[in-house]
Amino acid sequence: MKQPIRVGILGLGRIGKMHAANILTMKEFEVVCGADPFLTEETEREMQELGIPKCTKDPEDVFADPTIDAVIICSITETHSDFIIRAAKAGKDIFCEKPIDHDVGRILDALRAVKQADVILQVGFMHRFDRHHSALQHKIADGTIGDIEVLKITSRDPAPPSMDYIRSSGGIYVDFMIHDFDMARFLTGSEVTEVFATGTSVCDPEIAACGDVGSGHAVLRFANGAIGILETSRRSSFGHDQRIEALGSKGCVMNDNEYENNVRFFTQDGFHGAKVPYHFPERYKDAYFVELRDFAQAVREHTAPPVTGFDGLQAVLIAEAAARSAKSGKLEAVETIEV
Ligand SMILES: NC(=O)c1ccc[n+]([C@@H]2O[C@H](COP(=O)([O-])OP(=O)(O)OC[C@H]3O[C@@H](n4cnc5c(N)ncnc54)[C@H](O)[C@@H]3O)[C@@H](O)[C@H]2O)c1
Numbered sequence: 001m002k003q004p005i006r007v008g009i010l011g012l013g014r015i016g017k018m019h020a021a022n023i024l025t026m027k028e029f030e031v032v033c034g035a036d037p038f039l040t041e042e043t044e045r046e047m048q049e050l051g052i053p054k055c056t057k058d059p060e061d062v063f064a065d066p067t068i069d070a071v072i073i074c075s076i077t078e079t080h081s082d083f084i085i086r087a088a089k090a091g092k093d094i095f096c097e098k099p100i101d102h103d104v105g106r107i108l109d110a111l112r113a114v115k116q117a118d119v120i121l122q123v124g125f126m127h128r129f130d131r132h133h134s135a136l137q138h139k140i141a142d143g144t145i146g147d148i149e150v151l152k153i154t155s156r157d158p159a160p161p162s163m164d165y166i167r168s169s170g171g172i173y174v175d176f177m178i179h180d181f182d183m184a185r186f187l188t189g190s191e192v193t194e195v196f197a198t199g200t201s202v203c204d205p206e207i208a209a210c211g212d213v214g215s216g217h218a219v220l221r222f223a224n225g226a227i228g229i230l231e232t233s234r235r236s237s238f239g240h241d242q243r244i245e246a247l248g249s250k251g252c253v254m255n256d257n258e259y260e261n262n263v264r265f266f267t268q269d270g271f272h273g274a275k276v277p278y279h280f281p282e283r284y285k286d287a288y289f290v291e292l293r294d295f296a297q298a299v300r301e302h303t304a305p306p307v308t309g310f311d312g313l314q315a316v317l318i319a320e321a322a323a324r325s326a327k328s329g330k331l332e333a334v335e336t337i338e339v
Pocket of ligand 1 (some may be wrong): 010011012013014015016035036037038039059074075076077079097098099124125126175280
């Protein structure tokens, strides 16, 4: 039997706790340590109860431990590039939550460090690993709908995160819509060349007071001639709304939402069905496992991971151009940068 990959988890907030709980059940990994400078007694107790043997307030304990093979970066976005560089220098493979960074210069430094150290870097775009989205991607890639002409993605959260989170998020395009920018590249198999974006905070004026928008809308032009129409919102009263439709020269392929069950019933009041999952942890529950299982395979075989640093960079470049467009009111060009 292969030895488990020994990991350290950096950042024990919302997503760090979720990954920790998942990883502890996976035979591919052994969790050695969790690190968070703002570790509370409550989180430390929670992690101990889950089965993490050690928690520390000093991330350096993870980088300096020669028995740790890989890091799972789940801390606030501003820390990601620095942690990638430190992990690469320590020869550790890296799974990093999205986005890699808000700053393209820092992302380039991180990707150069990864290349120089020849370690694996996978970015946490879990939408790609959802079985419905993945089946839809196969239908496009195998030519079933012919050449893709239009891609529509709707992605809405049930309720906004805390205003503290919004303030430090970097804005809706780089924090939230980035998943859809990545899916747009993944589904069309083409780079985005131009973007037009606009947004509104009509769903929650408090978001406007933080200098952000509560819903973002983007039209993408792809190098292969296709057009993308993306719509996202921080509030959707009925749950996590995740739908995709692609029109091609030979047909159309679409994903409706996943429902809590498939039962539909008719009464005098009309047609009824079950609810959609409330939020991303429930909707992408399985995808979070699949992305980490694939990361483990890339680490063991030392092969390119399914979502690379280049993918992480391109998604940020689209998000940056979208944010620029929302300010300028104009179509903005999107660069492609190879490291
Ligand atoms: N893929 C997804 O579905 C998904 C979902 C949510 C968040 N995220 C990403 O995960 C990251 C964390 O988001 P979150 O929602 O868990 O935020 P959070 O605020 O709940 O947690 C962030 C944690 O990072 C810790 N932290 C701050 N500085 C640190 C440092 N120097 N070293 C180590 N830890 C530090 C904080 O104490 C906190 O516990 C963000 O980059 C976010 O974009 C991804």
